[in-house]
Amino acid sequence: MNDFDLVRKNLFRRKLRASLMIVSILIAFMIFGVLAGFYRAFTAGEDAAAADRMITVNKINFTQPMPIAYFNRVRAVEGVRQVTFANWFGGYYQDPKNFIMALAIEPNTYFDVYRSEFEVPPDQLQAFTRDRGSAVVGESLAQKWGWKIGDRIPLNSNIFSQKSGGHTWDLTIAGIVKGKAEHVDTNFLLFQYPYFDETRSFGKDTIGWMILQTTSPENNDRVAKAIDAMFANSTAETSTDTEKAFGKAFAAQFGNIALIVLLVVGAAFVTILMIVGNTMALSIRERTREIGVLKTLGFSGPRILTMVLGESVLLALLGGIPGLAIAALIAMALRTSLSNIAPTFAVSPTIALQGLALMVALGLITGIIPALNAMRLKIATALGRG
């Protein structure tokens, strides 16, 4: 036997009470895991954003187009290393329910700007740039639909129509895009802007947004000011910001996820904090005499304090770890069906570590008052002697 055995046996001396407390903590950490996973998925773009990458959009909002002529003018701005652009397509496959994140892109520059995130085999990239009617597909999306190179995909748009009146663009898959890191979302389809622009019935010679890479993050401010000043007082004024800020603004469309996570998790934690804290205090009060006996036998005050804190931390871990594990299972189960809105939804190692830190904090906060009381307890008082 050792001190840990004593802590464990004390915790489970009332099995029903311990079990109920563990279940309540489990639920709290399950909620935490799921919400934190969502939060991570919504902000993955921010995390993946390169410091030297900026986005230029129409100043009104990013759904409004800009003239394609801006592309070459931005390329000429001092401090800009590379520029590319994209246009939202509003795609779906076979049925409007099957949303496809499809963009019409500038084929020669897009993968240069995103070279740190995406990888396309050179021969596949060459095939893509050569064939105006081709597309490259992210690995996740290709896996989802079982697409492979050479397949012809009828891609529909719920926004654009062709000059011929149809809403379907037939594209040949020329390559599969892989993410260079685990968190990089590859749930997309990219095809050539020239082909799109040539065939669409409206909006010709306009683009959705430009992605530019500066020669150094230190130049970001100056480049942004130069670009926006260049198009000031024009019919399409621009707003240039870092990719991270753009990602944050985009995620904010879904509501303030951080605030929702904070409020829900906070409410759950405060409730559980009060329940567990009160139960721990009650449990220690019931053991006043036994604590007096331990002290009589020679257990020091700090050792008793450590044992009580150990009990509350163990309780938090026994509830919290399975809670996070269940959250991870939920994330795995929902990942496919949520791939369109939260493609990287998962309980990541970072979330697990944050959860562990929260468990320890919960244990220490709920245990500290009973532990201090136990440490300070006078033996004669505890034993009812004197």
Add this chain to the structure above:
Amino acid sequence: MTAEHPMVRLTGVAKRFTKGKETISIFDHLDLAIPRGDFIAVMGPSGSGKTTLLNLLGGIDRADAGEISVADHRIDGLSEGELAAWRAANIGFIFQFYNLMPMLTAAQNVELPLLLTKLRSKERAERVQTALSVVGLADRTKHRPREMSGGQQQRVAIARAIVSDPNLLLCDEPTGDLDRQSADEILSILQLLNGELGKTIVMVTHDPAAANYAKRVLHLDKGRFVERELAA
């Protein structure tokens, strides 16, 4: 040797309690010497200070004045932490209501004081087995307190008190919650510990029959001792 170096020496000990605005003096100038190997029963009316005396001897309460030495070691100036370590090494406590941990087995209860030592698990197990053998419970190691009678629980408590081989056993009404037969068994064990193993024992009791097992009886009244030798 015994007279010059008693196991317990109290010199001019004073102890007062404050209740509201009233101060109650339990001891004013108490002197006491208990030789090594003695077995003393302390009797007296309720409120005479018997339990307070045990608390002072065991270092779980502090005197307001005077000196307290146990085994030639002054304890009245020790800090809380030092007292805890000293108690673990030198004192064995036996309570009226056994005070065993309900979720631990007999062996685990007896092992508790040894968790404060540097003994390895195997050595601790050997000591626990020896202590339980001394009290006649070698075959009850895996039983929990609720699975044992009051007498058996008190024997486990005695094993716990002696497992770290302390100099002094302090017993507070050790038979107060037992029937006569169980009480006699417990007192016989205390006699054995005193006679065969040389443990010095101070036992507080209200029971004259229990006091008869001691070598000496000290009557405590109004903070002073009145001694009576017992026939063997």
